Amino acid sequence: MVEYGDIGLWEKVRRNKIAYRYILPAALLMVIVTAFPIFYEIWMSFTNFTIVNLKNPHPSIVGFSNYIKIFKNQVALENFNFLRTLLFNIFWTFANVVLHVTIGISLAVALNSPGLALKKFYRALLIIPWAVPSYISALIWRNMFDTQFGAVNQLLGKIGLPNMIPWLTNPNAPISFLSFLSYAFYACLITNVWLGFSFMMVVATGALQSIPPELYEAAKIDGVNERGQFFMITWPLIRIVMMPAIMLGIVWTFNQFNVIYLVSAGGPLGTTEILVTQSYKLVNPAGVFGIASAFGLIVFFILLGITLLTNRVTKATESVI
Amino acid sequence: MTTTKEGLKHIYIHGYIIFWILIALFPVVWIISMSLNPINVLKPTTLTIIPKNATLQAFKEVLTHPYAGAPIPFYVLLVNSIIAAGGTALLSVGVGASAAYAFSRFKFPGRQVGMIGFLLTFMLPTTATLAPLFVILTLLKIRNTLFGLIFAYTATAIPFAIWNLKGYFDSVPKDLEEAALVDGCDRNSAFIKIILPLSVPAIAVTFLFGFMNGWMEWMLAWTFLNKPQNFTLAMTLYNMQGQWNTPWSNFAAFSILISLPVIVVWFLLQRYIVSGLTLGSVKG
Numbered sequence: 001m002v003e004y005g006d007i008g009l010w011e012k013v014r015r016n017k018i019a020y021r022y023i024l025p026a027a028l029l030m031v032i033v034t035a036f037p038i039f040y041e042i043w044m045s046f047t048n049f050t051i052v053n054l055k056n057p058h059p060s061i062v063g064f065s066n067y068i069k070i071f072k073n074q075v076a077l078e079n080f081n082f083l084r085t086l087l088f089n090i091f092w093t094f095a096n097v098v099l100h101v102t103i104g105i106s107l108a109v110a111l112n113s114p115g116l117a118l119k120k121f122y123r124a125l126l127i128i129p130w131a132v133p134s135y136i137s138a139l140i141w142r143n144m145f146d147t148q149f150g151a152v153n154q155l156l157g158k159i160g161l162p163n164m165i166p167w168l169t170n171p172n173a174p175i176s177f178l179s180f181l182s183y184a185f186y187a188c189l190i191t192n193v194w195l196g197f198s199f200m201m202v203v204a205t206g207a208l209q210s211i212p213p214e215l216y217e218a219a220k221i222d223g224v225n226e227r228g229q230f231f232m233i234t235w236p237l238i239r240i241v242m243m244p245a246i247m248l249g250i251v252w253t254f255n256q257f258n259v260i261y262l263v264s265a266g267g268p269l270g271t272t273e274i275l276v277t278q279s280y281k282l283v284n285p286a287g288v289f290g291i292a293s294a295f296g297l298i299v300f301f302i303l304l305g306i307t308l309l310t311n312r313v314t315k316a317t318e319s320v321i
Numbered sequence: 322m323t324t325t326k327e328g329l330k331h332i333y334i335h336g337y338i339i340f341w342i343l344i345a346l347f348p349v350v351w352i353i354s355m356s357l358n359p360i361n362v363l364k365p366t367t368l369t370i371i372p373k374n375a376t377l378q379a380f381k382e383v384l385t386h387p388y389a390g391a392p393i394p395f396y397v398l399l400v401n402s403i404i405a406a407g408g409t410a411l412l413s414v415g416v417g418a419s420a421a422y423a424f425s426r427f428k429f430p431g432r433q434v435g436m437i438g439f440l441l442t443f444m445l446p447t448t449a450t451l452a453p454l455f456v457i458l459t460l461l462k463i464r465n466t467l468f469g470l471i472f473a474y475t476a477t478a479i480p481f482a483i484w485n486l487k488g489y490f491d492s493v494p495k496d497l498e499e500a501a502l503v504d505g506c507d508r509n510s511a512f513i514k515i516i517l518p519l520s521v522p523a524i525a526v527t528f529l530f531g532f533m534n535g536w537m538e539w540m541l542a543w544t545f546l547n548k549p550q551n552f553t554l555a556m557t558l559y560n561m562q563g564q565w566n567t568p569w570s571n572f573a574a575f576s577i578l579i580s581l582p583v584i585v586v587w588f589l590l591q592r593y594i595v596s597g598l599t600l601g602s603v604k605g
Contacts, residue, residue, distance in 0.1 A: 009430055016429035018508050023435065026420035026479055029412075033476040034442050037453040044453060054459050107341060110334045115327075118335075125342045128349060131587040133537040135555065136580045139562055140348045143569060149364035151351045158368060194344065255446040257540065262562075279448045283455055284544045292452035299449045307444055 045294035051287040066294035077286050079270025089254060089274040096253045099193045101246060104200025112208045130198035138262035141191040171268040182271035184264035192259045203245040207238035247310045254306065275299045356573035363568050379570035388557050389564055391549040402553040404467050406535030409474040410528045417482025418524060422512055425490035443480035447541060464545050473541050478531045489523035490516065526593045533583050554579045
């Protein structure tokens with residue numbers, strides 16, 4: 001890469017003409033499939049665009065009324081509650097990522113024990129959840145949580161535990177002091193933890209292999225116990241590698257459409273609704289495109305904030321850009 | 322040499338790992354067992370590994386009558402899935418490779434903004450722009466076609482392809498092209514004759530990822546397409562899930578049929594998936 005001194009912007013552009021030519025096809029397509037739709041979405045969000053306007057795309061301008069309707073929960077969709085959805089979405093992401101990272105690192109450390117037999121075999125089995133497409137796993141778990149015919153309750157029954165748990169139908173909270181978390185939350189959580197721990201395990205395994213074993217030997221000589229070794233050697237050294245993975249995990253989980261929509265569909269009574277499932281429902285089946293656009297843009301800005309914030313904390317993309 | 326204390330510790334470790342392996346395998350074993358159920362059993366009442374009167378009838382059933390709503394043969398759905406997934410992968414790798422090359426080799430004004438822009442759209446969930454896409458594709462009268470679907474898919478496939486390929490191009494030494502440029506080769510032929518041949522594995526991997534994503538996508542397909550002759554395999558499975566009278570064995574067999582190729586490819590490409598995702602961090 002050539003470094004330029006104090007030459008004007010136009011000169012820099014001129015010297016890099018060929019770079020723009022290489023980018024042109026991708027940029028053109030992205031303008032058509034992303035940039036233009038976003039501008040169209042901004043316009044739509046200020047109109048009362050509905051299904052009838054698909055034949056006659058001349059809705060009337062309604063100002064900020066779509067946004068006001070969303071914040072005041074005046075959307076003609078059952079159980080619509082913007083603030084509850086947003087807070088649940090944040091809690092959902094937090095709960096999942098904490099579990100993914102803890103389980104993932106604990107398994108990676110376990111697999112990294114010197115002299116452990118069957119390591120490769122174990123690792124191959126433990127990454128199965130990541131290999132199965134999330135769409136398929138979500139559908140399988142949805143059936144497994146069936147109250148009467150599902151494998152989860154049948155298994156609980158076999159080992160002598162309560163076996164008629166209404167996983168997906170009861171809007172009440174099984175744990176009373178966590179009253180905002182219905183049974184369905186736990187069903188979705190189990191599904192998504194199953195789905196995501198392998199990824200964190202694989203990333204942590206890679207990171208652990210770069211730690212020189214001498215460090216542990218030195219720590220042992222100094223009489224540091226295993227807990228101390230983890231917090232003084234392992235975690236500080238794998239943190240840098242884990243951070244981009246954690247950031248990816250946060251964004252993936254925040255937008256985990258497949259698990260929520262297919263396992264609980266946001267129900268019962270909207271208790272497990274997250275922003276992306278709500279935004280889907282505004283298009284299909286509701287067909288209120290104006291409100292859906294306003295909602296989509298709100299989601300866009302929330303995500304932008306989260307991405308910038310996590311990026312600042314983790315510095316994940318710095319080296320790539 | 323292992324002492325008793327270390328031996329005991331290993332037993333705990335094995336126990337902990339095996340506990341998680343059982344959890345990891347539970348749904349997989351369940352779905353395989355379910356697919357072997359005779360199709361006259363609508364839903365299972367007990368937990369078994371190999372069901373009573375195990376049979377492959379469900380596989381035969383879904384291969385001959387995959388869609389309850391209309392007599393669409395399995396191969397039509399398969400061809401549609403291949404068109405949608407293959408078209409997306411081809412288009413995104415095609416335009417993505419050249420853009421990734423520019424991002425990797427030139428320091429032009431707007432590079433940083435462009436890269437962040439591509440990354441942001443990669444993180445943007447599909448549902449956030451679903452409303453305008455639905456309306457625009459409807460007004461263009463291509464919403465109900467596989468072509469429209471490919472268009473919608475490229476919105477996430479292109480940034481992904483650029484991200485993946487740029488990481489790879491960064492690792493190809495620049496000296497190779499610079500030598501060629503000194504020898505009088507122009508940029509285009511340096512890119513086509515030197516970089517692309519060296520990057521065949523990365524391009525193949527990016528293509529396969531794009532393909533697998535399109536293959537497994539159901540939400541846009543389900544929202545956009547309503548003519549059964551355009552349906553893809555993934556959306557047919559979603560439809561099957563919604564039918565109360567479909568035996569779970571059919572659903573299980575269909576799930577296995579369409580996800581098995583993805584799982585096999587995934588295991589073959591595992592190495593690249595991990596290195597692609599962590600590339601950003603090890604480079605730093």
